[in-house]
Each structure stands twice: as C-alpha cells, then as structure tokens.
Amino acid sequence: MLNITMIGCGAIGVAVLELLENDAQLRVEHVIASAGSEALVQQRLASFKRPPQVLTALPADARPDLLVECAGHKAIEEHVLPALERGIACLIVSVGALSELGLVERLEAAAARGNTRIELLPGAIGGIDALSAAKVGGLDSVDYTGRKPARAWKNTPAEEVCNLDAIDQATVIFEGSAREAARLYPKNANVAATLSLAGLGLDRTRVTLIADPLSEENVHHFEARGAFGGFEMSLRGKPLQANPKTSALTVYSVVRALGNHAHAISI
Ligand SMILES: NC(=O)C1=CN([C@@H]2O[C@H](COP(=O)(O)OP(=O)(O)OC[C@H]3O[C@@H](n4cnc5c(N)ncnc54)[C@H](O)[C@@H]3O)[C@@H](O)[C@H]2O)C=CC1
Ligand SMILES: O=C([O-])CC(=O)C(=O)O
Incomplete structure (x- = not known):
C-alpha cells in the first residue's frame, strides 16, 4: 500500500479521492489545504468513508511514499520544493509553474539533495511520450492551440482582450510563446508548458489560445x-x-500515474 500526500483538494483533488476511495494499493493519508480553507476542505470530504487528514503543511515527521500536487503554481514553491529536499518523490500537475526562470534548476537541485525524483504529469493532454521520443532525433517545430468555452477564460487576462459574455464566435485571446502563455494563464496553459518541456522548450513552442462560445469542450491540438x-x-x-x-x-492522468507507482506493470 502506497501512502500518498495530496496538495490541494479542489476540482481535481476531490475527483481523484473519489476514484481512489476503494483502491487497495493507494491511500491518500494527508491533504494539504491553503491556510484558512481547512474547514471547507473537511466539508468536501465529509462523505468519504475514511477521509484523509486535512493539514496546512506536511508534518516534520511525515514520510509519505509520494506527494501529488493538484493545487496551482504557488504550491510548487510552497510544498513541492521542501518535500523534495526531504527525499519525497513528487508528482506535479501545475507544470506551467516551471515557466518561471530558474525554477526547473531549483527543483532539480532539491531532488538531487533529497535523492528523489519529480514526475511531470501529462494531465489534460496525450502524446507526451511520442513528442518526448521525437525530441531525441531533433524537432523543428511544435505548434499548440488550446480552445476552451468562453466561461473557462473568466478571471483571466482574456477579459481584457474581449468581452467573454458577448463574443459569438471563436476569438483568439493569446498568441506567443509557451513561457508567456503559462505566466499569463496559470490555470489554463499547463498543457502548453508540458508540451514545451517534452519538446522544443518554453521559448520556441508556439501557442495560440482561443475562447470559443460555441464549444462545450476543452480542445487541445x-x-x-x-x-x-x-x-x-x-x-x-x-x-x-x-x-x-x-x-x-x-x-484520470493523476490516478493513472499513482497506479503506475503501485502496480507491477506500468503503462
Ligand atoms: N497539467 C494539466 O493538464 C492541468 C493542470 N492543472 C493545474 O491544476 C491546478 C488545480 O486544478 P483544479 O483542481 O481544477 O483547481 P481548483 O481551483 O478547483 O482547486 C485547487 C485547490 O488547491 C488549493 N490550493 C491552491 N494553492 C494551494 C497551496 N499553495 N497549498 C495548498 N492548497 C492550495 C485551492 O484552495 C483549491 O482548493 C490548476 O491550478 C492548474 O495549475 C489544471 C488542469 C489541467
Ligand atoms: O484542463 C485542461 O483542459 C488544460 C488546462 O487547464 C491547462 O492546460 O492548464
């Protein structure tokens, strides 16, 4: 049985916990919530048979087998870096955080000191295995377009580009590098960062982001x-x-990755 600590317990976290509730090999013992949100998170977990303990930091003596981040960019600095220093293997969904200059190097150094590893999860995209293999032979170009319904761009800089409530056709809200996309859209451009880190890098991967009032899907191309x-x-x-x-x-990407740590065959 693997003992897991989860950072963040919002939309992703709760759905992961639901899928793991009856899993015999994976057990989330601790959930780390933002300070002040512990009661709300406890409420979200009230219907679970054995809810994880909700804390705001990992106890000094805790030694989970894995830490999985499902929180947001700030959680990498706050929780992932110190966990790596302590030798705890970390899985990350907020991959766009690695667009901050120097953070990749700091994560690598912390993991080296802790003699452990960091796994960047594919999250909402597929094909990372093929892209990263293609990189070995040399890549010439990687172009990514992320298209989401207009409501998905609320409370983002897209609101300065167009009126999300009024657009009646697909509207380009960003064109530029993956690094800039990840900085401006921390909750919407993690896929752009993941493709970049697997492929041509954050500065050479071209990104277009679209708000599409006619779509009900998050389309990643x-x-x-x-x-x-x-x-x-x-x-x-x-x-x-x-x-x-x-x-x-x-x-599902989080559940798959955790399962791959527990099962004899990983796929
Ligand atoms: N790689 C990918 O394909 C994707 C990555 N993401 C990343 O996952 C993150 C979480 O997504 P959702 O669950 O949908 O968001 P959400 O907003 O529903 O939940 C995030 C939860 O984490 C908590 N949180 C935020 N900062 C924290 C911190 N420093 N320490 C502890 N808890 C913290 C929040 O209070 C909230 O409860 C996104 O912000 C994004 O960075 C999201 C979608 C796709
Ligand atoms: O969940 C998605 O469709 C992708 C996403 O938000 C991101 O790339 O940050």
Whole structure:
C-alpha cells in the first residue's frame, strides 16, 4: 500500500479521492489545504468513508511514499520544493509553474539533495511520450492551440482582450510563446508548458489560445515536425463540472500515474 500526500483538494483533488476511495494499493493519508480553507476542505470530504487528514503543511515527521500536487503554481514553491529536499518523490500537475526562470534548476537541485525524483504529469493532454521520443532525433517545430468555452477564460487576462459574455464566435485571446502563455494563464496553459518541456522548450513552442462560445469542450491540438517525421493530435476534453477550466482527463492522468507507482506493470 502506497501512502500518498495530496496538495490541494479542489476540482481535481476531490475527483481523484473519489476514484481512489476503494483502491487497495493507494491511500491518500494527508491533504494539504491553503491556510484558512481547512474547514471547507473537511466539508468536501465529509462523505468519504475514511477521509484523509486535512493539514496546512506536511508534518516534520511525515514520510509519505509520494506527494501529488493538484493545487496551482504557488504550491510548487510552497510544498513541492521542501518535500523534495526531504527525499519525497513528487508528482506535479501545475507544470506551467516551471515557466518561471530558474525554477526547473531549483527543483532539480532539491531532488538531487533529497535523492528523489519529480514526475511531470501529462494531465489534460496525450502524446507526451511520442513528442518526448521525437525530441531525441531533433524537432523543428511544435505548434499548440488550446480552445476552451468562453466561461473557462473568466478571471483571466482574456477579459481584457474581449468581452467573454458577448463574443459569438471563436476569438483568439493569446498568441506567443509557451513561457508567456503559462505566466499569463496559470490555470489554463499547463498543457502548453508540458508540451514545451517534452519538446522544443518554453521559448520556441508556439501557442495560440482561443475562447470559443460555441464549444462545450476543452480542445487541445498540437502539431510537431522533426527528424522523426510529423505528428499531430487533437484531444477534445470534457471539462469538470466543479471547474470548467480543468478537463476530466487531468483527474484520470493523476490516478493513472499513482497506479503506475503501485502496480507491477506500468503503462
Ligand atoms: N497539467 C494539466 O493538464 C492541468 C493542470 N492543472 C493545474 O491544476 C491546478 C488545480 O486544478 P483544479 O483542481 O481544477 O483547481 P481548483 O481551483 O478547483 O482547486 C485547487 C485547490 O488547491 C488549493 N490550493 C491552491 N494553492 C494551494 C497551496 N499553495 N497549498 C495548498 N492548497 C492550495 C485551492 O484552495 C483549491 O482548493 C490548476 O491550478 C492548474 O495549475 C489544471 C488542469 C489541467
Ligand atoms: O484542463 C485542461 O483542459 C488544460 C488546462 O487547464 C491547462 O492546460 O492548464
């Protein structure tokens, strides 16, 4: 049985816990919530048979087998870096946080000191294995387009580009590098960062973000070209009801990754 600590317990976290509730090999013992939100998180977990303990920091003597981050960019600095220093292996969904200059190097150094590892989860996208293999032979270009319903861009800089309540057709709200996309859209451009880190890097991966009032799906499309040939994929993700910015596949990606640590065969 693997003992897991989960950072953040919002739309992704609760859905992951639901899927793991009867799992014999994976057990989330602790959930780390933002200070002040413990009661709310406890309330979200009230219907669970054996709810995890809700804390605001990992106790000094806790030694989980794995820590999984499902919280947001700030949680990497706050919880993942110190856990790595303590030798705890970490799985991350807020991959866009790694767009901050120097953070990749700091994570690597912390993991080296703790003699442990960091796993960046594919989350809402697929094909990361193929893209990252293609990188070995050399990539020429990677172009990514993220298209989400207009409501998914609420409370983001997209509101300065167009009136999200009034647009009646697909509207480009961002064009630029993956680094800039991840900085401006921390809750909507983690996929852009993941594709970049697997492929051509944050500065050379071209990103287009679209608010589409006619779509009910989070559509992630990318095209890669290089020595290997060419490859394109389109993933039409269903958004989570609890958070329209987030695709359901992200939840399944977390459960798959945790399962791969517990099962004899990983796939
Ligand atoms: N890689 C991918 O494909 C995707 C990654 N994400 C990432 O996952 C994050 C979480 O997504 P959702 O669960 O949908 O968001 P959410 O907003 O529903 O839940 C996040 C929860 O984490 C808590 N939280 C925030 N900062 C925290 C901190 N420093 N320490 C402890 N708890 C903290 C919040 O209070 C909230 O309860 C997003 O912010 C995004 O960075 C989301 C979707 C796809
Ligand atoms: O869940 C999604 O569709 C993707 C997402 O929010 C992100 O890339 O940050």
